[in-house]
Amino acid sequence: MGIEEKAGNLGVVTTSLEYVVNWGRTNAMWPLLFGLACCAIEMMGAQSANYDLSRFGMEINRASPRQADLMIVAGRVSRKMAPVVRRLYDQMSDPKWVVAMGDCAACGGVFNNYAIVQGVDEVVPVDVYVAGCPPRPEALIDGIMMLHEKVMREKISGVKERPITISQPLLQVEVAKKHG
Amino acid sequence: MMLQVPTPQEITAPALAGQSETMVLNIGPHHPSTHGVLRLVVELDGEIVVNLAPDVGFLHTGIEKTMESKTYQKAVVLTDRMDYLAPLSNNFCYALTVEQLMGVEIPQRAQVIRVLLVELQRISSHLVWLGTHALDLAAMSVFLYAMREREQILDIFELVSGARMMTSYIRVGGLAYELPAEFMPTVDTFLQRMPSHIDEYESLLTGNPLWLERTVGVGVVDADAAMAFGLTGANLRATGIPYDVRKALPYSGYETYDFEIPIGKRGDNYDRYRVRMAEMRQSVRIARQAWERLREMPPGDYMTRDRKVAPPPKEEITHSMESLIHHFKLWTEGFKPPRGDTYLSIESPRGILGCYIVSDGGPKPWRVHFRSPSFINLQALSHMSRGRMVADLIALIASLDPVLGEVDR
């Protein structure tokens, strides 16, 4: 079973260092246990039994930013909270990534007013934006998969690529509505 | 009796000036057990909480102000995002208040569907409370079980509205759409299974010595203090006061349903736990009665026929110019309630959710204010935690069940 059966007799496996490093980073990406608003409940949903985010090596949410490498900004960021979010980001050790989960984190969503930061990208650099209000757990998992793809392409020089936006809703749920 | 709610500055200032012998500990706003972005400034003597000040506002969203710039019907969307564990209760409270302002009668069938959905919402909200409360006290598996059943309720909401959480299904004047055909059997299956699931959670926790150790006698509040602090919902009923808006000032036909108000005796964490578990059973009971009424009802309206609020039916729009114009005006300009102000409160999963609306006769509300139960319940936290350990404080926050979206609005 596993790699020892396939490569057991070969003795040596050759690959690029970048590939191995990025493979390791994607398969043990620890998110920061950090919920802001409604999206945090769907993030909890993604981690519970039905969606089971731990299939992707993410079952451990670190409460301390020092031990986390992925920040999922789940929810609206208020002007009062924005400095806290930035401070948490600064406390995370490199390499680190940010997923803006939901419309509020991506662009302010329905709350275009004095209290809400219009997009968390004003506060922290975002790698993946996930649309939805709130995004379904599948959408969050899809966003994280997309981030994994992005991480796999990363160079060791540390140059980051431009953010990826999910422009099309990837999950369209058909609901039978009978209009009487 | 000391019923003060200190501010964070009152605790930090003497400590910063070096005048106090105690230690000041800052918890949050990023902390796994504060259930969101609550910040607590705790004054400690060893491990004993001497004083505590909650610091809120980290999720202030300006919902009330934003609603003033939307028409009455469009503002429903914003109410969803207030108490995000019970969006339908918020819709319900807001819709009832606007209906009271307008003096609109809602069809019987829509009222029954509303009650059914709101009771399901109460169960789903209590399930998240149960899961996170148990998780805070290191009982991991309850969380997984509770989220499993919650997904089933979310599936029902998805079935009726297309969204799992932010449904905006209860609109001013009735409901957003007709129920799908699968609704009745799905709810039936769920209601059949739910009591045995509640037994399952209770078998994990109710007699569990570890659970009893962490909850019995922790976070005690007596009835007088609870009334003074304005505690509502299960937090009030755990102290022995049987006040439930559904019984006291009934709305939406709650007086015709047969249910009981569970109450506690001591007002500690364990009583709050028992009250909420019993409430889930009562919600199943109410939902079952509503389901049976719905089954016996002939198909009918899901929206009022009052043209002040509801658009004309689609068939009419296709051949009547006036109806088309009316439809267009209703969705672009909105309806105009008479001048006046009105207040109404409902029993949300967290307590008394009130809504105060002032109308200036225009299509947009002049002022909307929500009396959010979490915000007011949170005031009692310092009173309840004084003299206890820090670990009890964590159990207490979970037991009070604040939702920060509602605290800060």
Add this chain to the structure above:
Amino acid sequence: MDNPTLLSRIRARFPQAVRSSTEFRGALSIDLHADAYADLVTWLRDEPTLRYDFLENICGVDYLGRTPRFEVVAHLVSMQHLHRVCLKVGLPEHNPTIASLTPLFATANYQERETYDLLGIIFTGHPSLTRILMPDDWIGHPQRKDHPLGDEEVAFTFNQEQIYARKPFARE
């Protein structure tokens, strides 16, 4: 307890306090003079035949352009009589000051701080009237009608480049 009985009892006990009263959709609202407010609430709470002992809600409203401009609205509930009454006090535009209910009801504490924070109404006798929802260094009271909503221009495909050029994107 019904609305006329309550109103006549209040008028009998505090003849000078009531400015006007309205009944809208079955709910009684009483417009009060500011100086009688705290005394009246104390009496409503302590009078054994009334027992309006639960302060359900207290909030403020800004009627810009009207005199008096501000209004504080309190909803009291009697759990004994299952009756609710709404008390309103108009306050002037300059220095809107009213007695705090916090000494009577501990629950008023946060609600009055919120009203102060968002509308700038000052409650005398409040133990710690500071900002609660907005940051401490915030200027202005956002729920006042003359405070702008503070919305930003929404980016569409035709204008997004101009907006994004102005937007302060964060760096590493």
